[in-house]
Amino acid sequence: MKIQAIETYPVRIPLKPECRMVSALGRHDESQFVLVRLLADVGVEGAGEATATVRWSGETVWGVQALIDRVLTPALIGMELDQHRADECITAVAARMDQLAIHNWFAKSAIEMACWDALGKAAGKPVYELLGGACRPLSIKGRFSIGAYDPPRAAARAAELAAIGFDTLKVKVGGTAETDIARVRAVRQAIGPQRKLVIDANCGWDVNTAIRCVKELCDCDLLLVEQPTPDGDYAAIARVRRETGARVMADDMCFNLVHAQELVRHQACDVISVYPGKNGGIAKSRAIARFCESHGVATSIGSNLEFDVATAAMGHLIVATPNLQIEQFPGDIYGPAYYEFRIVKEPLAIRGPYTTITAQPGLGVDVDWELVRENCCA
Numbered sequence: 343m344k345i346q347a348i349e350t351y352p353v354r355i356p357l358k359p360e361c362r363m364v365s366a367l368g369r370h371d372e373s374q375f376v377l378v379r380l381l382a383d384v385g386v387e388g389a390g391e392a393t394a395t396v397r398w399s400g401e402t403v404w405g406v407q408a409l410i411d412r413v414l415t416p417a418l419i420g421m422e423l424d425q426h427r428a429d430e431c432i433t434a435v436a437a438r439m440d441q442l443a444i445h446n447w448f449a450k451s452a453i454e455m456a457c458w459d460a461l462g463k464a465a466g467k468p469v470y471e472l473l474g475g476a477c478r479p480l481s482i483k484g485r486f487s488i489g490a491y492d493p494p495r496a497a498a499r500a501a502e503l504a505a506i507g508f509d510t511l512k513v514k515v516g517g518t519a520e521t522d523i524a525r526v527r528a529v530r531q532a533i534g535p536q537r538k539l540v541i542d543a544n545c546g547w548d549v550n551t552a553i554r555c556v557k558e559l560c561d562c563d564l565l566l567v568e569q570p571t572p573d574g575d576y577a578a579i580a581r582v583r584r585e586t587g588a589r590v591m592a593d594d595m596c597f598n599l600v601h602a603q604e605l606v607r608h609q610a611c612d613v614i615s616v617y618p619g620k621n622g623g624i625a626k627s628r629a630i631a632r633f634c635e636s637h638g639v640a641t642s643i644g645s646n647l648e649f650d651v652a653t654a655a656m657g658h659l660i661v662a663t664p665n666l667q668i669e670q671f672p673g674d675i676y677g678p679a680y681y682e683f684r685i686v687k688e689p690l691a692i693r694g695p696y697t698t699i700t701a702q703p704g705l706g707v708d709v710d711w712e713l714v715r716e717n718c719c720a
Contacts, residue, residue, distance in 0.1 A: 343386060343423050343464060348415040348453065349379040351711075352403040353685065354719035355649070360499075361680040363489045363647070365514040365544050368397060373647055376406045376449075377685070377714050380456035382423060388460030389709045390452035391651035393619045393677075398594070398646065399448055403719065406449040413442055414453060423457055425465035428472045432457055432625050447597055447622040448646075454623030455655040455705065462704035469655070469705055473628065473662035478669075481698040482660055484643075485510035485540065485672040490517060493528035500529040507694035510538040510565070510672040516546020519555050530562040538672070542568035545594050549578040556586040566613060566671060569593045580610035591615055591671070593644050598622065602630045606637045613671050615644035618655045627659055635665035642667060645674030650686040653677050654707045657690070657699035685714050 356372040357363070363370040378390035392410075394401035417438055423431050435457055439450045462469045470476050486508045488499050500511055513529050515522035522541075530539055541564060543552065552570035568591040571578035576595075583590040592605050593615035605611050614634055621627040631641045643656055643666060656675055660666045666673075672695075678684055679692045687708045691698040700706035 343382040343384040343460070345380060345418050345421050345423060346383040347381040348410060348418065348456070349381070350407045350410050351377045351379070351714050352407055352719050353377055353714055353717050355681045355683065355685070355717060357647070357680045358682055363487070363514070365490055365516065365542070370647070373681070374403045374719055375649060376403050376410070376452060377651065377709065378410065378452040378456050379709070379711065380453070380460055382460050384464070386460050386464050388456035388458070388463070389651050389705065389707065390454070390456030390459070391649055392448040392452035393646040393648050393652055394448045395646055399620070401446060401448050406452070409443060409446055409449050410453065414439055414449070417442055418453070423461055423464070425461045425472070428461045429625070431461070432623070436623060436625065445597070448619045450622045451619045454625065455618055455652065458624055458655070459704040466703050468701050468703060469624070469658040470662040473624070473658065476661045477664050478661055480657070480661060480701065481696050482657055482668060482675055483672055483695050484668070484675040484697060485512050486676060486695070487512045487514065487542070487674060488529065490514040490525065493524045496525045497528040497532035500532040504533045504537060509695070510540065512540040512542050512568070512674070514544065515541050515555065516543035519551050523555055523558055526559055526562055535563065538565040539563065540566045540568060543570045545569055545572045547571060549575070549581055552582045553585050556582065556588050564588060566591045568615070569595065576604050576608040576610050580608045583610060583612070589613065591642070596630070598626065599630055599633060602633055606634070606639060611639065613640045613642055615673065616641050616666070617644045618659060619646055619648065619652055620644060624655055624659050628663055631663050631665045640667040640671060641665050642671040643673030643675055645677055647680050648677035649681070650678045650684055650690050650707050651705065651709065653690060653697065654699055654705040657697065658705065661699065685710055685717070
């Protein structure tokens with residue numbers, strides 16, 4: 343089959359009041375993402391999602407839509423998608439997009455996951471089977487992120503989440519040291535010593551503040567210190583790891599394989615966060631995970647508060663990739679539950695800390711395109 347058309351729909355959906363996020367990047371009360379509908383010449387469709395957030399990746403919904411409509415789509419029309427040569431076809435599509443535009447990870451990922459969705463539907467197989475088969479169950483246990491709230495509010499939210507079954511919580515930091523330390527201590531006190539605790543600075547600390555905070559929080563038994571220092575400074579994140587002895591995870595500074603190679607070269611982290619949107623597609627996330635595995639570095643799943651489509655793509659990646667070590671380092675795969683409503687006809691099952699993908703063909707989600715049109719943002 344061949345790509346016949348690609349449609350784009352920018353969508354705005356508010357977060358539930360209790361899920362609105364505060365981090366070193368600012369407030370996040372709603373998400374504006376682009377849904378992609380790929381049409382093949384044999385009547386098969388594929389869905390993709392660009393979870394573009396300008397403060398994080400630099401992409402906007404308007405830029406994503408323009409790039410896909412005006413640059414990528416004209417060059418992709420007529421390209422072959424053969425379920426018997428899925429990897430080869432995905433590689434060709436990705437190469438053509440990379441020739442036309444640098445970076446633009448989320449825009450490219452939306453098209454790539456739509457191609458995987460269409461390939462799986464044509465083959466009558468879930469995407470994880472096209473990726474080599476399942477190496478873990480379809481029900482994935484994740485963590486929950488607590489915003490940079492004042493300590494009492496953060497502690498109360500942590501207690502609520504622990505009560506519904508979350509045994510790994512992530513606390514946003516990256517502001518003033520005293521406030522961040524107080525927030526983390528309040529959460530640890532609220533959840534007790536048995537649950538896992540992660541902190542995430544989203545590049546908000548300088549290296550000296552990061553080292554100070556991590557050292558002062560050593561009695562909080564942190565599972566991971568996520569992205570403690572600014573983007574691009576490999577020496578700084580390596581110094582935090584070396585001088586504190588904490589397990590460090592890189593996220594905001596690892597978009598592609600070259601970034602992963604630099605992190606490994608600098609011995610800068612113990613874990614790297616990957617996910618299709620950030621890395622430009624499922625195949626590119628898998629390539630980073632495989633590279634990390636060959637160098638003794640774990641990977642886990644990251645998130646940009648995705649809707650169901652991109653969350654399903656994340657789930658298929660996890661299920662088919664051994665080095666996505668979510669059992670030891672639970673990741674973020676809870677995005678759809680943050681929103682006031684869902685944009686698919688049969689939403690992914692999310693119960694407590696578990697998100698479950700299906701064994702249906704493709705990504706296993708059926709987008710409600712009428713609902714998507716009703717919530718388009720110009």
